[in-house]
Amino acid sequence: MSGPPPIWKRYHVAHDTEYCYAYSVSNARHRAHLIPGDRPDQQVHQRTLTVNQPLAESAEGIDFYGNHYRDFAINVPHRLLSVQARMDVSVRAPVWPTHSVIWTGKSLARRSFDPADQVGTRFALTCAPYLVDSPMIPALPEAASWALAHLGSGKPLHQQLLTMTKAIFEEFVFDPAATTVGTPLSQVFKTKRGVCQDFAQLMIAALRSVGIPARYMSGYILTHPLPGQPRLVGADATHAWVEAWCPGHGWLGLDPTNGKAVTDEFITLACGRDYADVIPLRGVVVGGGEHSLEVSVTMTPEAELTQSASPKHDLNQHDLKLGKPVDTAGQ
Template sequence: MSFVRYHIRHDTRYEYDQPVGESRQMLRLTPRELPWQHCLSHRLAVDPQPTRSNDFVDDFGNKVRTLHLQRDHDALVIRAESWVEVTPREWPELNKGLNWERVRSTLAYQAGKRFPPELLEANRFLFESRHVRVKREFAEYAHDCFPEGEAMLVGVERLMNRIFDEFTFDPEATTVSTPVTEVFEKRRGVCQDFAHFMLSCLRSIGLAGRYMSGYLLTRPPAGKPRLIGADATHAWVAVYCPESGWIDFDPTNNVKPDMEHITLGWGRDFADVSPLRGVLLGGGSHDPEIKVTVVPEGEFDEVYAEVEDAPAWLPGLSPEPEDD
């Protein structure tokens, strides 16, 4: 079976205007174990060292690390490094599945109806959440993509196509707190906005959709080297199909995720699966500096050849670089 291995380095740095006396942080930076994705190794470095840390699995199955810092600090640096192996996914034929009305009926609550575990899990993703709204205008937008009797996955793909065609990627148009209704009005935003909007459309017509958080391999311009820290976290959606389980769609890039998407985790929206979230005492104003680098195994030596803090090569993954 063919596969691709990636090294991911996710750096977060906070510089505080005033000393922080105490800080609690919650990290979701460990790639998920999936049928098509295996996390070969994962390590975390934190400066200053936390007083305590703890690991647990949240309600959605995501691995979480908590940090508790109890001494004064004016900066916080967190580096997560992972090696991940990705294999091709098996995709169902989009036009051979249940029509969307049948799926909606299967998911809908009925008194006395017994739901198997997989349907109970999917039901968690039918309703409004902090960043996803269920509204008539979203249903009307989606219905143009779901004519009567349409196979559900064909309609989902058509909705993804429409969002890609009608919305403009614009990092300056929104912030993390911009309401999805405003995104719809402006038709501009980033991957997080497009995922929230697509989920709003799907849930507004009674389909179950979850927010996917992870990374996407980006390609540098022709003739230019891959730059360290030039990547970012990425967001897309997954839709529940009773016959096939959860199927991913990426409205930002108009693709069905496969070998170049690395999954960190999922939730109802961004608030459930933010890679890093915390509370602190003191600090004044501060904004994080985030740098992400996704490197295919074959480019590892070239990218990190002259970097002083280059990551260690994972033993056993392939031969370590020889010394000059």
């Protein structure tokens, strides 16, 4: 007998990104994966993307993986780029399976199938990109043996996926100083230290190595201030987790950084093979030289919102930053 339907929870997210360049940028083209879309357990009520420079071109689209994006071009000289994303989104906790196929250690991938087989066709079209190596997630022989040891055999797959999720949480240490965006995954596996991006990509490598489709998820997770303390404005960050394919149920959300299944405190921005497919803001610029980057994220439950305006920077004050030394530390 099924229980009561999940309750929808609504959140407001403010995500600000600022690039301050040492010299003037004459031309720039950017792509922003900062536009959430509707999903089975996510409803987008409002979303806006604001750029502080006049745009020569601007267009929205949907990429190969089904993600919404915004492309824009700037043809006026500038030393400061500010992109502000605002969104109101409702999410509900995904229904976690009570049963699933028994995992026997064999790959879920099919070498061939009957074109009349609708299940096989759906699997091939949905999962093919997430079974093979990708630019930031190469094949790791050590990950395969680690995966088989933690998945075990003879138990329901959904249980084993959660067991692996908890194993990464218990065996690896969250350490922002241990890695950068370009740190090889083999090093993360060796040192057992990193951040959410590393742990998500490591789990994906392990799952793909044994034939379980897995994809990289980008978005936000609600953080909780200490008891009696206010929510800090701008102190949150984007988050990364995993979705693994479970026959009969589809994609299951798993967060190895926190050792748990995805709940109603996650908002999805985009999915892809790895981080390179879902970078929140990327681009190509002419000029600029060295630059500093500031990112501010605030995810607020609707119940905490007040009648005052949501926190955001005053674009009219941006020029004040240009007189300060450019800090490229950590870039």
